[in-house]
Amino acid sequence: MKKLDWYILKKILAAFVFVVVSLEVIICVLDYVDKNDDFIKNELSSEQIWDYYFTFIPFIASLLMPITVFIATVFTTAKMAGKTEIVAILASGVSFRRMLLPYLVAAVMLGVVSFFLNSYIIPEANKFRIDFELTYLKDPFYNTDKHIHIKIAQRDSLEDYIYLYRYDVRRDVGTSVTLETIKGTQLVEKITARQISWDTTGRWKLKRWQKRTLDEMGETITSGDELDTLLNLSPSDFGNKDRIWETMTMPELNRHIKLQKSRGADDVHIFQTEKYIRYMSPFTVLILMAIGVLVSAKKSREGTGFQIALGFVIAFAFIITFVLGRAIAEADSMNLILAVWMPNIIFSGVALLLYKTVPR
DSSP, rough: OOOOHHHHHHHHHHHHHHHHHHHHHHHHHHHHHHHHHHHHHOOHHHHHHHHHHHHHHHHHHHHHHHHHHHHHHHHHHHHHHEEEEEEEHHHHTTOOHHHTHHHHHHHHHHHHHHHIIIIIIIIHHHHHHHHHIIIISSOOOOOOOEEEEEEEETTEEEEEEEEEEEEEEETTEEEEEEEEEEETTTEEEEEEEEEEEEOOOSSSEEEEEEEEHHHHHHHHEEEEEEEOOOOOGGGGGOOTTTTGGGGOHHHHHHHHHHHHHHTTTTTTHHHHHHHHHHHHHHHHHHHHHHHHHHSSSOOTOOHHHHHHHHHHHHHHHHHHHHHHHHHHHHTTTTTTTHHHHHHHHHHHHHHHHHHHHOOO
16 A cells, blocks of 8 residues: 555545535434424433434444445545546556555445444344334334244254234234144144233243144043243244344344244245345445446546536446345345345446446
């Protein structure tokens, strides 16, 4: 890293901070205006509102990081091109590839920060932010699902399943319950109950239950009014799952994916999509920064404003592609990794095409 590299790197990082702060101020003001009626209706104190925005600000910064990096790169490079600084750099014998070194360093730095924030810091902040929104800004949650089937355990060759007709999250009570233990294709044990409820001791209570046990000797039937049991299940499995993946750190997300796979859940792909996006985001920063340099490195007759406007158009196209790729992945209509990486693949091709047009 030479003096020129530090000069460019400082300009990129300064522009990045400026863009982030500017967008954060605009978004927070608009968000506050939109939610102010809810804050007043719920009689929230200024301290509670500040705590909410203390977690909202890093969430927005992380969400917009690839785009803010792109805008900052276009802004910085276009100004350098407009002042003929890039021409002077190339004329001094520095190759175009060598000039890209500080951009690469900035992209790697910001990509690592993006991954760390998205994997560990932001999910912890989202636990408070999303809980706050569900408590004060959203309608009360009621579980309206019926005919709930969940695989709750895998024990060697035995598999445990639970069925409920309905679960009331306000009272933590389920109705019309069936617990089945299956070995291969054979039913080993079946428990039916009129009701299941969560006990504060961490156990489930079955009421008006009947148990059927099948073995080589035949069938044994027992029954009773109440039965305590331990299940690989908790009330949170029936709670509000709105954006729950955003509240999970990477280790928590991996554990949840493993648990859902063991249960045979049909929403595993939602959590896998979130995981793949977190790994994809640092590479997005690198690709968009490369495009930003290539778009704005050439001095334009239309001026810096035209290059910045072109940058916004490309950023908008990337957002559309990203949203489309995520929607396809969450619909589980194609390979998840391919769907998530679709924006990076497409815009890597765009970067290669632009590279061929830049004078070196």
